[in-house]
Amino acid sequence: MLVPGKTSGRAGIADVARLAGVSIGTASKALNDRGQLREETRARVQAAAEQLGFIPSSVATSLLTGRTFTVGLIMTDHHGRFSLPVLHGAEDALGWAETLAFVCDTRDDPIREQHYVRSLLGRRVDGIIVAGRRAEARPPLITRAPVPVVYAFARSADEGDCSVVTDEEGGAVLAIEHLVRTGRRRIAHVTGPHGHASAIARVAGVSRALRAAGLEPVGDPWYGGWSEVWGRFAAAALTREHPDVDAVFCGSDTIARGVADGLRESGRRVPEDVALVGVDNWAPIAEECRPPLTSVDLNLREVGRQAGRLLLQAIENGHTPGVHSVDCQLVVRSSSAPASGRT
Amino acid sequence: MLVPGKTSGRAGIADVARLAGVSIGTASKALNDRGQLREETRARVQAAAEQLGFIPSSVATSLLTGRTFTVGLIMTDHHGRFSLPVLHGAEDALGWAETLAFVCDTRDDPIREQHYVRSLLGRRVDGIIVAGRRAEARPPLITRAPVPVVYAFARSADEGDCSVVTDEEGGAVLAIEHLVRTGRRRIAHVTGPHGHASAIARVAGVSRALRAAGLEPVGDPWYGGWSEVWGRFAAAALTREHPDVDAVFCGSDTIARGVADGLRESGRRVPEDVALVGVDNWAPIAEECRPPLTSVDLNLREVGRQAGRLLLQAIENGHTPGVHSVDCQLVVRSSSAPASGRT
C-alpha cells in the first residue's frame, strides 16, 4: 500500500519514520542497529519499513560516504569468451550483489573506451577492471586515474599498473609434462600466428619442458592460424613429414579439433597412435571433439577473482602494482590417454 | 595538478568555481549551457574545469533528479551465449555510456536473483532487463516492481509484463522455405529434447512450411539432445531409414555439425546430396563446419536493442505490456547450396 508521502512514489525513510511515529534520525538508527533505542521502538520502525517495502537509496549514502560499492568492468572481446569468466570471478570476489559491476563493451574502439571511462568516473565507481584478450600488453586505460584500475588477462604496458595474467608458458609446460608422463616421446607443437604473444609464450614453455625431459622437438613449431582448417592441414603435413609423431600439443582447442579430424582422416587413431592436448578448455569444442579433448584451462575465473580481490584491496588500502600470475590447470579427457602398452 | 580544496581529492564544482572566480551556481550554469552568462565567463569556467579535470558526480544529480541513467541487466545463462548479444543490443539502445548497465549473473539461483534485485533497487536503477535462455516462460522477477522490467529472450509468465522474444517458429519456416526454394523435396528435421519449448516451436514451423509447400515430412521429427553426438547418430539412422533424404533442418548448429560429419562418413556429400541448415548462427561452430553452415540467426542483438528501447520508453512514458516478437534471419553459407542440376 503506497503512502502518498513523497514525490518519487517510493517510500523514503521519512515515510517510515512518520508511520512509526519517530523522527528520521531515530528511524535510521533503528534500521541500522546503531545508537541506543528501546527494543520496542526498533521493532516498530522495522515493521513500518517492512510494511512500506522500504529499500534505502544507496545513492544518498554514496553521496555521503564517497563510496558507491560499484566498479566498472571494461571488456574488449565482444564474444565474451574471455571476459565473461573474468566477470564471474570478479563477481565472486566482489560478493554477490555487495558491489555491482557496470559492464562496458568497448568493441575494441578507443573512442568508445574513453567515453565509457568518463562515464564510469562520473558515476564515481570505486574502481575499474579492464578485461579482455589482447596478445600484447595494452596501453594503460588512463593516466593518473582517480580510482584504482586492475587489468585482468590483458596486462597493461605500464609496469606501475596492477595486472593479473595467466601463466601461459607454465600452461604449455603442464601439457608437455603430461604427455611425457603418459609415455609420449615424439611431441609436435601446432599453434597460431607467428609473432602472436600467446604463441610465443607457449613455444617457450614447450621448449623448456622438452629440454627438461631430455627430448628433441619434432620439427619447428608449426605456426598458422587459430582455426580448425589450419589444424587439419597441419595434421596432414605433420604425419607426412614426421610419421613417427606420437603426440601433438595445440595452441588452442579449435586447432586441436582440426588436428583430431585430420589425424583420423590420415588413418591415425587418437589417442592410441597420437595423443592430443589443446588450450582454452572451451567446453563446446573440447567436449564435442572426437575424442573429448584434454586441454589446458586458462583459469580465467580465478584471474577474475584475483582481479576483484586486488581491486578491493587497492580501494581499501591503496595501490598494489605489479603483474600477478595465475597458474593454468590441465583438464584431462580421453584424447591423451596413454597408448596401450605404454606407461 | 590537484587542488588541495576538497576532501575527496577529486575536484568538485566548488574548486572550479573558486578557480574561475565565480560562485558555485554560476559555474554550474556555465558548464551546462544554462542561464544567461557572458561568453567570457562561460569560457573561463570551462577552462577551469578542464584544467582541474573536473567530472561532475552523477551521484549528486541522481539524488536530485531521481534518475540515475542506470539499468540492471540480469542474465541467467552463465556462458553468455545468449545474454551477451542481448547486452550488446541493449548497449546500442541505451547509447554508449549514456545509460550504463549493472550486469548480474544469477547462475540460475533464485536466491541470488532476489539478492541482485534488491541491490539494484537500492541503487535506484531506472529499469531492469532480464535476459537469458529459458525454454519455458519464466516466473516474473518481482511483483509490483517500482521500476519497469523488460524480459528479453526469456519471456515472463505474466502476460501483463513486457517481453521481447524471437519468433522461433518463423525461423524454422525461413529455413524450410529456403530449402524448398533451392530445390529440396525430402526434408528431415533433427532437433533437441522432446518437450523442449524451442523444439516444439520449430517443429510447428517446419510442419507449417512443409504443408504450405505441399510436401510430406520425411518421418517424424527426430528428437534427441543438442549435441554433435546426437547429430552424428541421427544422420546415420536417417540415411538408413530414409535413403532418399535430400535436406536436413537441425534444431541447433551443434546438431547440424554432427549431422554434417555423420553424413560425410555415410558417404553423402554436403551440400550436393544433402543440404543442411542449423539454428543459432553461432560463429565458432557454423563457420568451422565442413562445409560452412547455413544457419538461422536468432537476431539476439536486435532482441536486446528492442528490449533497451522498450525499457527506455517505459521509463519515460510508462509501461508497455505484451510480448514483442523479433524475426529471425537466415544466414546462407555453403551447406545449403543448390545441388548441381537443380534450381
Added chain:
DNA sequence: GCGGTTGAGGAAAAGGGTTTCCGCCGGTAG
C-alpha cells in the same frame, strides 16, 4: 531536594550538484 548520570530520541549538518529566485548594476526612456 539536588546534582549527576544514563537512556531515549530529536534537530541539524553534511555530501555535491542544479535550479529558482533575487539583487545589483548599467543603460535607456520619459
Added chain:
DNA sequence: CTACCGGCGGAAACCCTTTTCCTCAACCGC
C-alpha cells in the same frame, strides 16, 4: 533625474540518508 528593464551572477533550497551533538526526562545517591 528618476523609473524601468535587461543582463549577469550570487544565495539558498532541495534531493535522501547517516551521524553527531544535544535535549529532556527519569532515576540514583547523598
